[in-house]
Amino acid sequence: MYFYTNSNKMFFFFMLFFKTLISISSNSWLGCWMGLEINLLSFIPLISNTKNLLNTEAALKYFLTQSIASINFLFSIILKMILFKNFEMNNFLSIMINSSLLMKMGSAPFYFWFPNIMEGLSWMNCFILMTWQKISPMILLSYYMNNNFIMMIMMLNAMIGAISGFNQTSIRKLMAFSSINNLGWLMASMMISENMWLMYFLLYSFLNLILCFLFSMLNIFYINQILNFNLMTIIKMSLMINFFSLGGLPPFLGFFPKWIIINFLMNSNMYLLTFIFIMSSLIMLFFYIRMIYLSFLLNFFKLKWFKIKIKNNFFSIINFFSLISMTGLIMNNFMFF
Incomplete structure (x- = not known):
């Protein structure tokens, strides 16, 4: 049975839109992380389709790769909070945070998941993945580059x-x-x-x-x-x-x-x-x-x-x-x- 209706689909679109704005306007790294996670959970129902196994496979791959990137991002944030006064670690922490954000947007050298997931999506979902889903990681990347x-x-x-x-x-x-x-x-x-x-x-x-x-x-x-x-x-x-x-x-x-x-x-x-x-x-x-x-x-x-x-x-x-x-x-x- 198809697990969400058109009204629920519109709800997920609005969630995808507003949680991106929340993520890029947050005052703390933890708030940015929460916005990225809710954005992830809003996009997965849009690409999932029980009538198409390719869409379901793409949703599962997208969830796993984004979860790995989120874990790395959260771990880097915690390290930054603990080692706040250790300026020698700033370069290492910036590379860790940048790498997790690059993985979220499908950038090289963490691009391995991006073409495979694109292959299993409809064209409109491909457009969202190529454009809107890159806004939050790109803006967060500019904060600590x-x-x-x-x-x-x-x-x-x-x-x-x-x-x-x-x-x-x-x-x-x-x-x-x-x-x-x-x-x-x-x-x-x-x-x-x-x-x-x-x-x-x-x-x-x-x-x-x-x-x-x-x-x-x-x-x-x-x-x-x-x-x-x-x-x-x-x-x-x-x-x-x-x-x-x-x-x-x-x-x-x-x-x-x-x-x-x-x-x-x-x-x-x-x-x-x-x-x-x-x-x-x-x-x-x-x-x-x-x-x-x-x-x-x-x-x-x-x-x-x-x-x-x-x-x-x-x-x-x-x-x-x-x-x-x-x-x-x-x-x-x-x-x-």
Whole structure:
């Protein structure tokens, strides 16, 4: 029997929203930990489904990994309270607290659970896991950040997110590794300023929302479905615009926050980190272009009689928001001339 109704589902959504706000606005580390735990308990019923074993397995894996991260976080907090006056332990404690928060958000090198759980979720739950569930750990990470440690983690995120995407046929896993790659950019924006982080995060969430909504309406989960299905040209164009913007291709809107971050890193003489970020973005763009390029070029004769269309009023809204990304062309002209 399905153990929660739509009204209970809305209740868990509200709990997920408010407990994130409580966690990031708490005055004590213990309050932050409690907010993270209640947030965890609010998200598990949303991804659990007794009618789908993959969702149930993903919920169990998510609970176990988040519990391990919470235990490490609580243990680090207790050590910090006990060894408050021991300044020699501050560096060690900051690495422990940062590591537990990185594990909670699915960052490298603690990313092992993230793609596997993404594979068992629906697209809307994937969107929540890639965006909203990263807010609390990211903001708590900014409170007690070990800069040298985070610099190394940023490099790992950029490289692992790009390299692990090779030979992936699942779009959900590809989006998971894209999220890991963008975590490196998010941490870099967080080191610049809170406003820069907020701008990058909102833009990243906006692009993910459009892509997840499109894939959910089309019921697409694998790359060969994009290639084999005879999709409308406007659907392919919408996917192309949003994928290119997510990858940071220069004319599109997603390029501008990455451009600001690269300028900051270059001015700070972080040339190695800048090189890794740029190369990882090029590799991610290769994955996106491979999907879109083949979907435009390949035609299957057996499917020519069958045209996939979307009869949904929201699709016109999505196309409108997709075209907002093209405003990057206008902004590009104003910024250069």
